[in-house]
Amino acid sequence: MTAFELPMTYDASTKKISFDPAQQYEDDDEEFLDRVKLEIKQLNVLVDDIVSHGSLPTPPTPDTTNKQLTTLIKKMYDGGVKSFKAEKYPDAVKQFSLGIEMVSRRAKFESFQQTLPELNLFLMSRTDSYLKTKEYLKAFNDADLLLSIVPNVPENYLRKGVACYFLGNYEASKAEYERGLAFDPKNVRLQNELKVVIEHLKTENGEL
Amino acid sequence: MSSSQYNYDEDGETWPYFVLTLLAVVLVPYTYTTVKSLLFSEKDATKRAHAIEVDYTPANAAQIRSFRVATQAKKLLSTRLLVLAVGWGLFAYLVLILKENTHTNAFDPYAILEVSLSATEKEVKSRYRKLSLKFHPDKIANDVLAEVKQSMEEMFIKINQAYKALTDEDTKKNYELYGHPDGPQERLMGIALPKFLIEGAYSPLLVVLYFIVIVGVLPYVVGRWWTNVQMYTKKGIHVETATFFVTKFVNLNPANMVTPFTIIEWLSYATEFKLQCPDLTPKQIEQHILDHLYRRVTADERSKLEIVSILPTLINALLDISATFRNSEISLLLIDLNRYITQALVPGGRYAQLLQLPYVDPKVVTSQLVKTLGKLLTLSEEKIGEALGIKDAAQLKTAIQVASEIPLLKIVDAKFTVPGETVVTSNSTAYLEMRVLVKSAKHTFKGGKLPVLKKEKLASMDAEAAKFENLKDPMSLADQQPELPAAYAPWFPQAVSSGWMVCPLLQSDAKLAEPPTFVNKLDLSNLELTSEEITTADNEKLQVGLIKVKLIAPTPGTTGQFQFRIIVKNIAYFGADLDFPIIMTVEEPPAEYIEEKIYEIEDPDEDSLAGAMALFRGERVKRVESSDDSDESDFDDDKNDGSDFTDINTDTEDEK
Numbered sequence: 001m002t003a004f005e006l007p008m009t010y011d012a013s014t015k016k017i018s019f020d021p022a023q024q025y026e027d028d029d030e031e032f033l034d035r036v037k038l039e040i041k042q043l044n045v046l047v048d049d050i051v052s053h054g055s056l057p058t059p060p061t062p063d064t065t066n067k068q069l070t071t072l073i074k075k076m077y078d079g080g081v082k083s084f085k086a087e088k089y090p091d092a093v094k095q096f097s098l099g100i101e102m103v104s105r106r107a108k109f110e111s112f113q114q115t116l117p118e119l120n121l122f123l124m125s126r127t128d129s130y131l132k133t134k135e136y137l138k139a140f141n142d143a144d145l146l147l148s149i150v151p152n153v154p155e156n157y158l159r160k161g162v163a164c165y166f167l168g169n170y171e172a173s174k175a176e177y178e179r180g181l182a183f184d185p186k187n188v189r190l191q192n193e194l195k196v197v198i199e200h201l202k203t204e205n206g207e208l
Numbered sequence: 209m210s211s212s213q214y215n216y217d218e219d220g221e222t223w224p225y226f227v228l229t230l231l232a233v234v235l236v237p238y239t240y241t242t243v244k245s246l247l248f249s250e251k252d253a254t255k256r257a258h259a260i261e262v263d264y265t266p267a268n269a270a271q272i273r274s275f276r277v278a279t280q281a282k283k284l285l286s287t288r289l290l291v292l293a294v295g296w297g298l299f300a301y302l303v304l305i306l307k308e309n310t311h312t313n314a315f316d317p318y319a320i321l322e323v324s325l326s327a328t329e330k331e332v333k334s335r336y337r338k339l340s341l342k343f344h345p346d347k348i349a350n351d352v353l354a355e356v357k358q359s360m361e362e363m364f365i366k367i368n369q370a371y372k373a374l375t376d377e378d379t380k381k382n383y384e385l386y387g388h389p390d391g392p393q394e395r396l397m398g399i400a401l402p403k404f405l406i407e408g409a410y411s412p413l414l415v416v417l418y419f420i421v422i423v424g425v426l427p428y429v430v431g432r433w434w435t436n437v438q439m440y441t442k443k444g445i446h447v448e449t450a451t452f453f454v455t456k457f458v459n460l461n462p463a464n465m466v467t468p469f470t471i472i473e474w475l476s477y478a479t480e481f482k483l484q485c486p487d488l489t490p491k492q493i494e495q496h497i498l499d500h501l502y503r504r505v506t507a508d509e510r511s512k513l514e515i516v517s518i519l520p521t522l523i524n525a526l527l528d529i530s531a532t533f534r535n536s537e538i539s540l541l542l543i544d545l546n547r548y549i550t551q552a553l554v555p556g557g558r559y560a561q562l563l564q565l566p567y568v569d570p571k572v573v574t575s576q577l578v579k580t581l582g583k584l585l586t587l588s589e590e591k592i593g594e595a596l597g598i599k600d601a602a603q604l605k606t607a608i609q610v611a612s613e614i615p616l617l618k619i620v621d622a623k624f625t626v627p628g629e630t631v632v633t634s635n636s637t638a639y640l641e642m643r644v645l646v647k648s649a650k651h652t653f654k655g656g657k658l659p660v661l662k663k664e665k666l667a668s669m670d671a672e673a674a675k676f677e678n679l680k681d682p683m684s685l686a687d688q689q690p691e692l693p694a695a696y697a698p699w700f701p702q703a704v705s706s707g708w709m710v711c712p713l714l715q716s717d718a719k720l721a722e723p724p725t726f727v728n729k730l731d732l733s734n735l736e737l738t739s740e741e742i743t744t745a746d747n748e749k750l751q752v753g754l755i756k757v758k759l760i761a762p763t764p765g766t767t768g769q770f771q772f773r774i775i776v777k778n779i780a781y782f783g784a785d786l787d788f789p790i791i792m793t794v795e796e797p798p799a800e801y802i803e804e805k806i807y808e809i810e811d812p813d814e815d816s817l818a819g820a821m822a823l824f825r826g827e828r829v830k831r832v833e834s835s836d837d838s839d840e841s842d843f844d845d846d847k848n849d850g851s852d853f854t855d856i857n858t859d860t861e862d863e864k
Contacts, residue, residue, distance in 0.1 A: 151718070179715050182716070182771035205582035205583060206585070206586040
C-alpha cells in the first residue's frame with residue numbers, strides 16, 4: 001500500500017470531518033475511496049451522537065442504554081403484536097418497521113448487547129408479518145438479516161425457508177429447513193415443512 | 209597410449225556415437241512426454257462412452273471451428289515439436305554417417321564372402337571359389353580402367369583374408385579374439401573431436417562457444433524456467449491475477465452481494481487477458497464475456513472465443529482461493545458460473561435446465577411452467593415441442609436426445625468412513641462415501657422412490673470395500689470407474705470436461721468444511737437402460753456408482769455428532785446436482801467387533817433428522833419408518849395457506 005494524503009478537513013464548529021473527492025484518482029481506487037467515505041460517515045455519526053449527548057458518555061455497559069427509549073420500543077412492539085393477533089398484518093408491518101427505525105436511532109455508543117435482541121425481536125416479528133401480507137421478498141431479506149445476526153435459532157430457518165418456498169425456490173427452501181434441523185433435529189414444524197417442500201420438488205421434477 | 213600427442217577424430221569415426229548418445233538422452237524422454245500429451249489430450253474425452261453427440265450448430269459454429277483448428281495448429285507448431293523435428297533429423301543424419309563408416313572400415317568376413325553366419329566350412333569354401341574366380345587378377349579383362357582394376361584386386365585380397373579368417377585355425381582365432389585376422393590392432397586413445405576445432409584456427413571459436421553456453425545460455429534458460437515457475441501459481445494462473453483475486457476476498461464487504469456478474473467483472477481484470485489481448489480494456493473483455501453468455505455473434509469473434517476459452521482456468525483458480533477463505537456462497541456461485549459459461553447461458557432464472565438443450569426458443573421456454581428435465585420428459589412429444597418452442601421434428605428429436613443423455617444423480621446412501629475402522633474415530637482421516645444411481649431424465653420412478661436395490665448387491669459392495677487391497681488404497685474402488693466423457697457444450701470454443709464438484713459444508717456456520725473436490729469418474733451405463741429395466745427389483749444391469757472424497761481435515765478430536773451439508777454440483781450441466789444433509793458421528797473405537805452395526809451414521813430410524821433424510825432417499829428407508837408416516841401425513845394439508853405460522857409469532861413473544 002502506498003501512503004498518500006487524503007483531502008480531509010475538520011470543521012471545528014460542526015465538529016465534522018469532511019472529505020473532498022475532487023482530486024482525481026485512478027479507477028482502481030474507487031472501492032478504496034468508498035470505504036474511506038463510509039468510515040468517515042460512521043465517525044461523524046458517532047461524534048454527532050456524543051456531542052448531542054452533552055457530556056462524555058461512560059464506556060458501554062449493559063446499563064448505558066436509554067431506559068426511556070427501551071420502554072417506548074417495548075410499547076411499540078406490544079402494539080405490533082396486538083395488530084398481528086387481530087390479523088391486521090399491514091398495520092403490524094408498519095409498527096414493527098417503526099420499531100426497527102427506533103432501535104436503529106439509538107445513540108451509537110449504547111450497549112450493542114442490549115439493543116441487538118430488540119432488533120432481533122422486531123425482525124422476527126416483521127418477517128412473520130411480511131409472510132402474512134405475502135411480501136415474500138421482504139420477508140426473505142429480513143430472515144436473511146436475522147440469520148446473519150443469530151445463526152442458531154431453528155425458527156429463523158423456518159422463516160427463511162418459507163419465504164424461499166413462496167418465492168418458488170424450493171431447493172433453497174429445502175436447504176434452509178435442513179440446516180434448521182441441524183440445530184434442532186426434533187423440530188416438528190421444520191420436519192413437516194421439509195416434507196412439504198420435498199413433495200413439491202418431486203412434483204416439479206415430474207416424479208409424482 | 210602410443211604418444212603424448214592426442215589422436216583426433218579426423219575421419220568422424222567416433223564423435224557421432226558421442227553426439228548420438230547425448231541426443232538420445234534428451235530426445236527420448238522429450239518425445240515420450242510430447243507424444244503422450246498429444247495423444248491423451250481433449251480428443252480422447254469426446255470419444256469416451258456416453259459422450260453426447262448430436263447434430264446442432266450454434267450461430268458461431270464456423271468461428272468456433274476455425275478457432276479450434278488454430279489452437280490445434282498452435283499446439284502442433286509449438287517450439288516443442290520444432291525442437292523434436294530438428295533433434296530427430298540430426299539423429300537420423302548421424303545414424304546415416306555411422307552406417308557409411310561401418311561399411312568402409314569394419315572387417316566382417318561373413319559380409320565379404322556374402323555367406324550367412326551359420327554357413328558350414330563347405331559352403332564357405334564353395335563361395336570362396338566362386339568369388340575368387342570372379343575377382344582373380346588373372347581373370348580381369350584388359351580393357352577395364354585402372355581404378356576398377358585396383359579395386360578388384362583389393363577385393364581379391366579381402367576375399368582371401370576373409371576365407372582364411374573362416375578356415376585357417378590361427379587367423380580364425382585372431383578374428384575371434386581381436387576382431388581382425390591379423391591379430392591385435394593398435395589401441396588408440398583420443399578426443400572425439402576433429403583436430404581443426406582444437407588445434408587449428410578454430411580453437412578460439414570453441415572457447416567462445418563454451419563461454420557462451422556456460423555464462424550465457426545456461427543461466428538464461430534456468431532463469432527463464434524459474435521466473436515461469438514464479439509467475440504462475442499451481443493452478444496455472446498468473447501471480448498478479450491471483451493477488452488481485454485474493455484482495456477481492458480480503459476486502460469482501462458483507463453488505464454487498466456478490467453476483468455472477470460481479471465475478472465476471474473481477475475476471476475481466478485478469479492479467480492473462482492483458483497478455484493475450486493487450487489492446488482490450490477490462491470493460492471490453494467483460495463485454496465479450498457477456499456477449500458469449502447472451503449468445504451474440506460479434507464482429508471480433510476470435511477475441512471473444514479466446515477470452516472465453518481461458519475462463520474455466522481462471523474460475524477454477526478463483527474457486528481455489530474462495531475455498532481457502534471457506535466462502536461457500538462464492539464457491540457455489542463460481543461452479544454455477546462455470547456451467548453458465550460452458551453452456552453460454554445468462555446467469556439467473558429457473559429455466560437453465562431447459563435452456564441448455566439445443567434448438568430451444570428461450571422466449572417460449574421462459575413463459576411456460578415446466579422447469580426441469582424430469583418433468584419435461586414425462587410429457588408427450590408434442591407437448592415437449594410446445595414447451596421448448598421447437599416445431600421441426602428432427603430438431604425436437606435432437607433436443608429430447610440431449611435431455612435424456614444428461615446424467616442425473618440420485619443418492620442411494622451416504623456415509624463417512626475411516627478405512628479399517630467400524631466407526632468414525634476422532635482425529636483420523638475420513639472419507640465421504642456416496643453411493644449414487646446415475647439415471648436419465650427419461651427414467652421415472654414411481655412416486656419418486658428409488659428402485660429397490662438388492663440387499664445382497666449393497667452388501668457385496670460393502671464387502672468389496674472391506675477387502676484388504678481396497679483398504680490399503682481407499683480410493684481404488686472409486687478410481688476403477690470409467691472416466692466421464694467431455695461435456696456437451698456446443699457454444700463453448702473448446703472441448704470441456706464434465707464431472708461433479710463435491711462441496712462439504714458445515715451446517716453450524718454454513719461455510720465450506722473442505723475445499724470442493726472434482727470427481728470425473730463414474731459409470732454412466734445406466735443411461736442405456738429403459739425405464740422398466742431400471743425399476744425392476746433385481747436388475748443385474750443396474751449400476752450403483754461410487755463417489756468418494758478424501759477429507760483433508762482430520763475428524764474432530766472430540767466425540768459427538770457433527771452436521772454437514774453435502775452439495776454435489778455438476779460443472780457442465782444444470783439439473784444434475786445433489787444437496788443433502790448428513791451427520792458425522794465421531795465415536796470411540798469399539799472394544800470388540802460388533803458385526804451388525806457397521807456404520808452408525810446413517811441409521812435411518814435413529815432420530816428424526818435421519819427420518820427426513822430417509823424421506824429424501826425414498827423407499828428403501830421409508831419402509832423402516834412406515835409407522836411414523838401415518839401420524840405425520842395429516843400435516844401435509846396446510847402447505848399452501850401458511851396458516852401454521854400464526855404460532856411463530858406467539859413463539860417470538862414468549863422469548864422476550
